[in-house]
Amino acid sequence: MIDTYRTQTCGDLRRDHVGQTVVLLGWIHRVRDLGGLIFFDLRDRHGLTQVIVRAGSALSDVAARLRPEFVVAVRGEVEARSAETVNPKLATGEVEVVASALEILNEAKTPPFPINEDAPVSEETRLRFRYLDLRRPAVQRNLILRHRVTLAARRYFDEQGFVEIETPILTRSTPEGARDYLVPSRVHPGEFFALPQSPQIFKQILMIAGMDRYVQIVRCFRDEDLRADRQPEFTQIDVEISFATEALVFEIVEGAVKTMFAEGGVVVATPFPRLTFDEAMLKYGSDKPDLRPGMEIADVSDQFRESPFSVFRDAIAQGGAVRGFVARGAASYSRKDLDGLTEQARQLGASGLIWVRRASGALQSSALKAAGDAPLAAAFDAAGGKEGDLLLLAAGPAALIAPVLGQLRLTVARRQQLLSPADFRFVWVTDFPLFEWSAGEQRWDPMHHPFTSPRLDDIPLLTSDPGQARARAYDLALNGSEIAGGSIRIHRADVQRQVFRLLGISDEQAKARFGFFLDALEYGTPPHGGIAFGVDRIVALLAGEASIREVIAFPKTAQAVDLMAGAPSPVDERQLRELGISVTKSFTAKDTKDTKEKG
Ligand code: ASP
Numbered sequence: 103m104i105d106t107y108r109t110q111t112c113g114d115l116r117r118d119h120v121g122q123t124v125v126l127l128g129w130i131h132r133v134r135d136l137g138g139l140i141f142f143d144l145r146d147r148h149g150l151t152q153v154i155v156r157a158g159s160a161l162s163d164v165a166a167r168l169r170p171e172f173v174v175a176v177r178g179e180v181e182a183r184s185a186e187t188v189n190p191k192l193a194t195g196e197v198e199v200v201a202s203a204l205e206i207l208n209e210a211k212t213p214p215f216p217i218n219e220d221a222p223v224s225e226e227t228r229l230r231f232r233y234l235d236l237r238r239p240a241v242q243r244n245l246i247l248r249h250r251v252t253l254a255a256r257r258y259f260d261e262q263g264f265v266e267i268e269t270p271i272l273t274r275s276t277p278e279g280a281r282d283y284l285v286p287s288r289v290h291p292g293e294f295f296a297l298p299q300s301p302q303i304f305k306q307i308l309m310i311a312g313m314d315r316y317v318q319i320v321r322c323f324r325d326e327d328l329r330a331d332r333q334p335e336f337t338q339i340d341v342e343i344s345f346a347t348e349a350l351v352f353e354i355v356e357g358a359v360k361t362m363f364a365e366g367g368v369v370v371a372t373p374f375p376r377l378t379f380d381e382a383m384l385k386y387g388s389d390k391p392d393l394r395p396g397m398e399i400a401d402v403s404d405q406f407r408e409s410p411f412s413v414f415r416d417a418i419a420q421g422g423a424v425r426g427f428v429a430r431g432a433a434s435y436s437r438k439d440l441d442g443l444t445e446q447a448r449q450l451g452a453s454g455l456i457w458v459r460r461a462s463g464a465l466q467s468s469a470l471k472a473a474g475d476a477p478l479a480a481a482f483d484a485a486g487g488k489e490g491d492l493l494l495l496a497a498g499p500a501a502l503i504a505p506v507l508g509q510l511r512l513t514v515a516r517r518q519q520l521l522s523p524a525d526f527r528f529v530w531v532t533d534f535p536l537f538e539w540s541a542g543e544q545r546w547d548p549m550h551h552p553f554t555s556p557r558l559d560d561i562p563l564l565t566s567d568p569g570q571a572r573a574r575a576y577d578l579a580l581n582g583s584e585i586a587g588g589s590i591r592i593h594r595a596d597v598q599r600q601v602f603r604l605l606g607i608s609d610e611q612a613k614a615r616f617g618f619f620l621d622a623l624e625y626g627t628p629p630h631g632g633i634a635f636g637v638d639r640i641v642a643l644l645a646g647e648a649s650i651r652e653v654i655a656f657p658k659t660a661q662a663v664d665l666m667a668g669a670p671s672p673v674d675e676r677q678l679r680e681l682g683i684s685v686t687k688s689f690t691a692k693d694t695k696d697t698k699e700k701g
Contacts, residue, residue, distance in 0.1 A: 104175040104203050113149025115194045119180040124199060126151055127207070129237070130172045131218045133165075140165040143218075144176060147242050152189075152198040153178065161204045170218060171210035171234075177203040225651070230665040232656060244653045248641045250365040252319055255339050255635075258361040262354060264317040264341070269304035271321070275615065276302050278551050280324035283334070291682040297323035300634060302551060303619050305342035306591055309630040310622050316342045319637070331649055333638065334662050342632035346590060348576060351631055352530060355578060355586060358635070359528065366644035368526055374578070378533040384425075384500070387508020389534070392582030393527040395515035399427045399507050402481035402495065411473035413453065417497035425503055426456075426495035428487045429514045433459040435492060440468070443510055447496060450506040456495040458482050463489065512582065521581070523646045529579050533557070536573040537604065545606040550575045552601055554589040555631075561597065568604055574631070585640050588633025595623040 109124045131145035138157030142165070143150045153176050155165040168174065178199040189195030215223040217237050228235040235241060256266065275282050278299035285295040298304075300322045308316045318340045326332060339358070343351060356372040363370045375393075382391050385398045403423045406414035414424050429435075435443075440457050447455040458467040458478050467478050487493050494510060496503040515521050536556050537546035546568055548554060555574045556564060563571040574590035592598045598620065602612040612620060638650035651657040658664050678684060 104177050104205050111148035112144050112146040112151045113193055115151055115180055115197050115199070117182060117196045120182045120197060122180050123177065123202070124180055125175065125177045126153070126199065127175050128173070129210075129217075130168050130170050130174060132170065133168050135166070138162065140168070142168055144174065145218075145237075149193055151194045152183075152192075153201050154198055155201045155204065159201070161201055164204050164206060165201075167206065169210065169212070170216070171213055171237075172206055173208040173210070175203075175205045175207055176201050226659070226665060229651075229657070229659060232666045236655065241652065244641065244645045244647065245655055247366060247645055248637070248653050251362045251641055251644065252339070252637060254361050254365045255358055256317075256319065258358050259315075259317040259339075259341070262315065262357070264315040265313060266317050266319070267308060267313065268318065269298065269301040269320065271297060273298050273304075276300055276551075277548075278302065278322075278324065279547070280326045283323045283325050286681045286683055288681055299324050300338065300551075301340055302553060303616070305340060305632060306553060306630065307619065307622055309342055309344045310625065310627045312344075312628075314344045316340075316632075322634075328660055328662055330660050331651075332660075333650060333654065333658055335658075336650075337637040339635040339637055340632070341588070341634065342630060344628045344630045346629065346631035348532070348574065348590060348631075351576070351588065351590075351633055355633055355635075359578070362640060363526065363644065368644065370526065370528070374528040374530050376530040376532055379531055379535065379572075380533070382529075382531050383504045383508075387504040387506070387511060388582070389531055390577065390579035390582055390584045391508075391529060391531070392512065392515070392521065392579075393529055394522065394525050394581060395511065395518070395520035397427045397429065397511050397515060397520075399425050399504075399511065400485040401425050402484050405477045405481040405484065406473065406497075409473055409477060411469055413456075413469075414473060414497050417499075420499070422497065422499045423503070424481070424495055424497045425500070425507060426481075426485060426493050427507060427511055427514075428482075428485050429492045429494065429518060430488075431490050432492035432514065432518065433461040433490045435459075443494065443513065446513060447506050447510060450509055452496045452503055452506040453498060454496075455510070456497075458487070458493040458495065460487060460489050460491065523581075523643075525581075526643070527581055531577045531579055532575070533572045534575045534577075535569070536560070536571040536575075536601075537568050539569060543606070546604050548601075548605060549573060550587065550589055552605055552607075553591050553598070555592045555597075556601075564597075564600055564604060576633070578633075578635075580640075580643060583639050583643065584636070585643070586633050586635040588631065590629070590631035593623065593627040593629050595620055595627075598623060 104125060108127045110126060112126055112128045126144055128144040128146040131143040131150055133142040140155040142153050144153055155161045176199060178201040180197050181200050183196060183198055213234050214227055214231055217234060272285060272295040275296040276299045280299055282296035287293045287295060301318060301320055305316050320338055320340050321335050322338055323335050325334060356374060360370045360372060379389055382389055387399055401423055403418050406424050407418055409415045417424060444455040456469045460482060465475060465479050482493050485493050496507055534549050536549060538549050540547045550573060557572045557574055560571040577584050578586040638654055641653040642650045645653055647653060
């Protein structure tokens with residue numbers, strides 16, 4: 103029996119250890135039998151070490167039984183590898199362990215996919231056998247990065263005077279715009295807890311309670327419609343600050359981002375650039391703009407006010423615009439490429455797409471005849487086009503063509519390979535509208551959540567023109583993803599009531615749903631504000647992963663299912679009876695469809 107106390111991990115051994123007797127424990131990564139001489143790589147989370155069992159050794163019989171994923175203990179002497187067998191790719195590649203004792207601690211069935219190679223495996227299989235998938239070094243690296251990022255964030259916020267405070271998981275509905283997950287109460291039959299969509303109300307109450315600076319790395323739950331890269335439970339770094347101004351929040355957040363990204367080896371320059379929501383929509387067609395490709399969208403309406411081309415002229419006359427962006431070096435796009443982009447524009451709701459390019463000194467355009475050479479050339483120049491470039495133009499109401507051009511911009515950027523995952527471009531987006539009109543419900547919905555303060559000079563608009571009121575809200579975007587979002591809050595009970603009323607929540611309803619919070623607001627509430635970071639997305643971006651599932655140990659599928667644990671699942675009749683619940687079988691797709699989606 104080997105003393106199963108390891109002297110080193112499988113990632114530790116170096117040339118300095120040559121001559122020492124060591125004990126290593128781990129999994130068999132790979133075995134090679136060279137006619138009696140058996141090599142195997144032993145693996146743990148720290149690395150791989152090559153072990154040798156010499157031909158004719160007393161251990162040969164045990165070694166011959168080894169298969170991938172067996173758990174073994176090895177004792178042996180560290181030897182230097184000869185120059186030609188050194189493996190520069192392995193941290194332990196200069197040495198190997200010559201086994202003097204070998205013990206199989208546990209056998210393993212043949213895994214459904216190899217752990218020792220990066221062969222493509224369906225995500226379904228990976229998630230079903232997540233305990234095996236998590237043995238793969240790439241996934242382990244992501245989880246370790248996640249640990250380092252959150253640890254660094256905790257230290258940073260502590261240094262900045264923040265206190266981490268836990269808030270309830272079993273609570274009441276918090277309005278973040280999604281459906282709640284409900285938990286029936288057995289002791290209060292017919293009553294339900296809601297899982298928090300965020301700790302929003304609690305963190306504001308902590309400010310009222312004088313805690314000054316709150317932080318929490320916290321799980322949030324939102325029962326939203328299924329989307330490819332969304333998780334029903336996700337992790338936020340949730341922050342709230344008393345006596346906050348936008349400038350103070352930005353400074354604290356920028357410091358946190360610097361600290362977290364340093365863990366991924368990324369040096370972040372601050373302060374971050376800022377765009378208002380209106381600027382972001384006009385220049386990038388998105389409220390979470392990706393700044394990497396440049397390619398700002400320009401307004402070229404001035405060239406077409408008197409245009410003979412009715413598509414342009416009418417759009418402008420009806421209060422719309424002609425806007426577009428230049429794709430560098432894209433004059434060489436084929437007819438098929440241009441047709442593809444036009445089709446995408448149509449599918450996104452635009453009436454069409456006009457292209458203009460300059461190649462070999464000549465201007466070409468899909469609207470050359472209709473719009474005329476001179477105005478198109480002027481528009482091309484005004485948008486910054488040069489020889490070899492392509493200008494893509496859309497005409498129509500500004501709000502309609504902005505997101506269309508925004509999407510096309512990203513399609514072209516992807517094609518032109520302008521979206522390097524190693525390039526990190528942060529941008530604050532501020533001055534969001536406070537409300538958005540819900541045509542379905544015929545009422546205003548909050549663009550963030552109902553506790554967001556209007557800009558002070560916009561408070562009168564709450565009565566006269568709510569759609570024009572701007573919010574003291576801010577999002578931090580990175581490479582086209584929103585990685586944090588928050589606001590300065592309403593701290594006056596009267597303004598809060600007024601906002602509830604605009605959202606169609608009567609005083610009675612507000613009292614029933616948020617009475618405790620409205621009461622609390624009346625007892626000396628400091629001005630305050632905060633933000634929440636999306637940990638999953640931040641770590642995914644740092645790890646260079648497209649999906650947040652790659653940085654979550656036990657994620658759910660895009661269908662909101664935990665394939666390994668088999669959740670959700672039916673429960674026993676008896677459990678239902680205790681809860682006073684009976685399951686009706688009459689569900690239809692309509693019953694479970696979201697009426698509203700939050701971006
Ligand atoms: N509770 C907000 C959210 O989860 C963040 C905030 O306003 O601080 O999006």
